Each structure stands twice: as structure tokens, then as C-alpha cells.
Amino acid sequence: MEVLSVSVDSIYVHKMWNEHELSKMVKGGIPFPMLSDQDGSIGKQYGIYDPDSGVETRGRFIIDPDGIVQGFEVLTPSVGRNVSETLRQIQAFQLVRESEGTEATPSGWKPGKKTLKPNPDLVGNVWKEWEVSEAF
Amino acid sequence: MPQEFKPGCKRPEIKKKQDTGGAPAEVQRATEEVAQKMIRVGKPAPDFTAPAFYQGKFVMASLSEYLGKWVLLCFYPGDFTFV
Numbered sequence: 521m522e523v524l525s526v527s528v529d530s531i532y533v534h535k536m537w538n539e540h541e542l543s544k545m546v547k548g549g550i551p552f553p554m555l556s557d558q559d560g561s562i563g564k565q566y567g568i569y570d571p572d573s574g575v576e577t578r579g580r581f582i583i584d585p586d587g588i589v590q591g592f593e594v595l596t597p598s599v600g601r602n603v604s605e606t607l608r609q610i611q612a613f614q615l616v617r618e619s620e621g622t623e624a625t626p627s628g629w630k631p632g633k634k635t636l637k638p639n640p641d642l643v644g645n646v647w648k649e650w651e652v653s654e655a656f
Numbered sequence: 657m658p659q660e661f662k663p664g665c666k667r668p669e670i671k672k673k674q675d676t677g678g679a680p681a682e683v684q685r686a687t688e689e690v691a692q693k694m695i696r697v698g699k700p701a702p703d704f705t706a707p708a709f710y711q712g713k714f715v716m717a718s719l720s721e722y723l724g725k726w727v728l729l730c731f732y733p734g735d736f737t738f739v
Contacts, residue, residue: 521726524717526706529735534709537735553708553717565702567694568731573667576731583701583727587720591697597665600739601730610726 521610523552526563528575531556568594582610584617628655665737701729 529537534554543549555562560576563569568579578595590613595601612625615635623635626646636642636649661668695702705718719727 521728522722523728523730524708524719524722525730525732527732527734531707531709531714533735538709541736551711553710553715555706555708555717557704557706562702562704562706563731564692565695565704566729566731567692569692571692572669573733574670575667575733577733579729579731581695581701581727581729583719583722583729585724585726587700587703587723589695589697589699589701592695597667597733597737598739606728610728614726 524555525550525552526555526557526576528557528560528563530558580606582606582613584613626650626654665733665739667733701727 527534531554534556538549538554557563557576560569560571560574563576563579566579566581568577569575570577575597578597578599578601580593580601581589582591584590591609593601593606608630611631612629615625615631616623619635622637624638625633625635629635633654634650636646642649701719703718703720705716708715708717710717719729
């Protein structure tokens, strides 16, 4: 999995932020490309640019190896993301892809938990295979 | 006098002087919002190329270079914001 970060800051500010702050939190500094979208055009393409403040909101997109958007989440600036939830979703999308769509991950699925195999006999019978408590 | 404000993760809105010659502000805003549509899941991610800071160097990065790999694309309000 590859990570790309994007903000409207210049690449010079990205360099300074990495040097002066982020490298003190992450050993060796940020390991992925920090992109500069100074006119907000990438943010506009993805629908997460806020023209009132001239910045991008906390949009996060999961893109599969075919370049298809599988999921996204958008938060206003003051609330940070949940990285473990993002990783869980990527693992779920990867499992579904590897199964070529024969398996589906029910609510609350984590690696190791049961998946469901959609088929005509499962219609109306999910209650036999899966309990609500497994969602948590 | 310029007024002090408390810094936060949310940036203050930019107050633009209204251009009285053009369309009213509400119309301009509406047009801007129509132009910016949310993308759809299950559809191709729009490609882009942009300058980037990466491992001490300045590079050009394109989304299309990552075809064949899973990509997590993260936007954020700005460097040196707090969360």
C-alpha cells in the first residue's frame, strides 16, 4: 500500500514541516510523497476543497490497483482520523478483491473474523451465520 | 487595526470584496459548488500530477504511476496544523 498526502502548502513548507516537526514524531521523517496542490485543483476534483478558507478538508480516499475509488471519508479540520479504521477497511477491500467478490465482510469485520459468502441460500439466512454482537 | 484571532485547525474564512459588476455572491457560490462534485465510489479516481517533497528531494508525482498498487490518498487542511 502506498500513501500520498496532499495540501495546498508549497513543497518548501512541506520540507520545513517534515524537518522541524514531523521528523521529531516519526523516525526518519515522512516516508511518503507530500504533494503540493497550491491552487486546490486536485482537492476540487475530489470534492473536498473548501473555497471559503482556501484549504482542503480531511478527505481520505482508498484507491484500488485498478485506480478505482473503493471508499472515502471526509472530516472537518479539527478532528483527526482513525488510522486503525482506515487500515481495517483496506484489509477488508483487499480480502474481497482477492476472493474475486465471492466473499463479503460483514459489519465490524476484522482480519481473522468470519466473512460471508453471498449466494442464493444465504438470502434471509444471514441470522444463522452472523450475530449482531460480531459487529462490535 | 488588524484584529488578532485564536489559531485553530479550522482556518478563518477569506472575506472577499464583492465584485458588484458580476453575478451576486450567492450565484457565484452556487456555481462553484456545482462545479465541485463529490466523486463516487466504484468509479475511477481522477488522475493528477503535482510537485511533491519526498525523501529530501523535490519530485513530480502522478496518481497514475501507482496503478497496480493500493493507494491511500489523504488531504489535510495544512502543514503545521494541530491534529
